[in-house]
Amino acid sequence: MRIIAKAALRDFWDLHPEAEQPLKSWHALTKAANWETPAQVKGLFGTADILPGSRVVFNIGGNKFRLIVKISYRWKIVYIRFIGTHAAYDDVDATTI
Numbered sequence: 001m002r003i004i005a006k007a008a009l010r011d012f013w014d015l016h017p018e019a020e021q022p023l024k025s026w027h028a029l030t031k032a033a034n035w036e037t038p039a040q041v042k043g044l045f046g047t048a049d050i051l052p053g054s055r056v057v058f059n060i061g062g063n064k065f066r067l068i069v070k071i072s073y074r075w076k077i078v079y080i081r082f083i084g085t086h087a088a089y090d091d092v093d094a095t096t097i
Contacts (some may be wrong), residue, residue: 001033001070003078012065012083022061023083036073053094055081068094 009027013020013093026045035041049057066089068082079082081097082089 001035001076001078003027003030003080003082008080008083016065016085019061019065022065023067026058026060026067028064030078034076035071038071041071049094053095056097057089057092057094068092068097 006007006027009023013023014018029044032033033044034038035044038054041048041056042050045056045058047063051057054071054073056071058069059065060067060083063086065083065085067080068089070079070081071077072079082092082094084092
């Protein structure tokens with residue numbers, strides 16, 4: 001999968017160094033994936049929440065952080081929509097961000 005954009009992850013882990021390794025791991029697994037369905041995402045990341053609008057919420061770093069992406073399964077692109085602390089996640093609408 002192509003991930004747009006890794007810079008968002010890098011910017012986040014610069015502010016939250018404890019998120020660096022979990023985000024790098026997520027990035028490597030996602031980049032190597034070839035998802036065609038939400039079920040395949042769930043198969044790799046069992047704790048992921050599948051949302052309407054091709055959005056997925058990932059728990060990062062033992063659920064300290066949340067990552068929301070929008071996936072174009074047809075074009076094999078993962079768009080990063082939000083990365084933040086668990087508390088910041090409570091302030092966003094994951095179905096529209």
